[in-house]
Amino acid sequence: MEPDAAWVPWDSQLASWSMEPPGVWIHGLPLDLVAPGLPVEYQYYPATEISSCCLQTSVPTSSTRGKLVDLDHAAAAAAATQNFDPIEKEAAQELEVDLQNMVLKIHVDPIHVFEKAAHDYKAGVDLMRLKIHRYPATIRALGELYTVPTTVAIGPYHHGRNHLKPAEKVKHVAAYHCIRESGRPVQEIYDAVVHAAGDARSLYDGGAVAGVGDDDFLPMMFYDACFLVQYMLTCTRAGLAQMDPALRSFFDANDNDVFRDIMQLENQLPWRVVEAVMRFRPVSVTEFVASLRGCLQDRKVNDSDEKPFALDEGYEPPHLLGLLRFYIVGRSHAKLPALPETDAISFSVSTIELAEIGVTLTPNRTTELIHMGIKEKGNLFAELSLAPLSLDDTRASLLVNMAALELCTTSSFHDAEDEESAVCSYLHLLGMIVDREEDVHELRRRRLLQGGGGLTNREALEFLTSLQGLRLGSRYVRTMEEIENYKLKRRTRTKVHAFVYRNMKTIVAAMSAIGAVAGIVGTLKSLKVVH
Structure with missing residues (x-):
């Protein structure tokens, strides 16, 4: 394509493109x-x-x-x-x-x-790991705030909704700039997307795409992929600096809304289709992920021992949500020791109960969600550590959709790696320790909830307690086992600590009274000596 050639990427132009339909893989002998x-x-x-x-x-x-x-x-x-x-x-x-x-x-x-x-x-x-899933009933019950895009539709599930149509023009602009910046012919880029999307239809729910012909489905894949590539460029230094000012102004003005939409479970595009466009308009995926993997926190954790970020070459993402979830969760490379078996275990414990047995809440030095659990501090105390969180509507939606992805792709949390259910475990732990607004305030005081903006204490309480219908993640179950094991190993100490915690006011009052009596007696003795 000539550098100065003007191409306006409207749907009507696609009809004049001559291209063969994508090949269909036939499995077996029909x-x-x-x-x-x-x-x-x-x-x-x-x-x-x-x-x-x-x-x-x-x-x-x-x-x-x-x-x-x-x-x-x-x-x-x-x-x-x-x-x-x-x-x-x-x-x-x-x-x-x-x-x-x-x-x-x-x-x-x-x-x-x-x-x-x-x-x-x-x-x-x-x-199942590559499919674009529909929301399970547990998540859909949370409402449209977490399940329906507000600005842009990606893929066929929400395509054509009236309130999302204005963004379709922006997709055309994004495609235009992808083509111009690639310096390659339109037909070459489109053919690459068609080839990558050859079996993409099978990754979507059959009922949702049954009435969508290739004349609509394939251009949709092309425009949506170009839109996502241009958004990813806004998260890299070079891409943002080189972006067309008009397109950049759209992303700047709608940053939170676009991010929330493209991180919804039903608003995804197969990663191989996005990669097809990135072969012509490259994006530094490493820089993109590095800029967003700490998006759940306002204040980043400074860890001098943290290694420079690098992508895991062995991981094949299904889509953009899966890509980001993988690096937000992180990997737990340390082998956790086996815990002794117990006759009974409680799968819920309150902030007050933790305080009674000497377990305090503390934020992790890392932002990765997989790192959670009990750490003993001396003979009398222990810490329940979690990744810190800055909670607002966008982050709440991201957490819900990452949990939804875990529910859809992992049939049994018990038989899978801890990382496969880490978001569900994280949300269960936060929801477990909050029963009142005062508990949310305690999380803020302990710096587990960061920042003063975002959700109020009441909104945070309602959000966290609404997620207790999720399946129990394996790391959550282990944390409950660690708490039970801690109580059994220090049965006498935890009982003493609980007694002191429950009767602290009485003990303080008694000590004050004893101190006052001792002071009076001392005064009387001194007066007697003087006399």
Whole structure:
């Protein structure tokens, strides 16, 4: 594309682009490849007649389509099995063609049917991490504040809502600048997005995209990817400095709203589609993530031992929300010691109960959510440490949507790594220790809640207590076990500490009275001596 060429990226222009539709990956041997449009009859033959299950496709001799079934076609179908996985190849390896009766038979050992079902199920589980999920009922019940975008729709779930239409023009502008700044032809960039989005439709809920044709779906992928790339550029020094002033003014004026929207679970784009645009308009993903991974805090934690930030090369993000959640949660590389088993365990404890047994609340030196738990301090005290949090509407929405992602992608928190349920654990711990506004104030006093702005004590209390319907994360369960273990190891000390804590006013009053009596007695003695 010529540097001075003006291209206005409206939808109507896409109709004149000549491009082939994306290829469709065909998994297995479709029967319509062998005899398209023909009815299929499933028959099970007795063992005396044939030793295996037989899938029989009957073709009427008078049918024109029946002529498609010949030896060459059967051979081609057999050759196609060379690309199958071992299970499918073995299941489809026996083909028999009866030319006289125009019957194609595929002999299948019944066990392979079950093996293929198990194989497909596992593939579906693996694919769960890449899907663009819908909100589970627990999250949807929290309301539209956390589940419906206010400014921009990304992907098909909220596309076309009236209040989001103004941002569609901004997407066109973002696409224009991506193309201009790349110096590459429009067709080349669009074709790359189409190729990356070839199977993107399967990552969305089928009901939501059933009525969306490629003429709408593929341009949507292109414009949304360009919009996200331009937003990511605003989070890097070079990208922000080079950005068109008009486009930059939109992002500056709507920064919180756009960030909240593009971090919603149902407002995501497959990461591979975003990467397709970034190959032409590069973004420093390292700088982008580094600028946002501490977004839950106003005041950053200074840790002189912290290493320079680097991306984990082994992590493949599903989308933008997944990318940021991975680095906000962090990794726990230390192997936690096993805890002794207990007869009973409480899964809830209040701030007062913690104070009674000598456990104080303290913020971590790190901002990563995975680091939480009990740390013993001497013989009488311990600390329950968590990452600090500055709580406002945007951060509350981010926490809710990261928790929603964990609920959708991890079927069992118990069997998964602690990192897979870290946000749910973090929110449960905060919600556990607040029952009253005074408890929220205590979190502020302890610097676990930072800053004076954002949610009020009442709003913070309502938010944190509304999340107790989440599944219990594994790190939350371990923290409860650590508290129980701490109480059992120091049973006598914690009882003494609890007695002193509960009766502190009485003890202070008694000590004051004793001190006053001692003072009076001392005075009387001194007067007697003088006399």
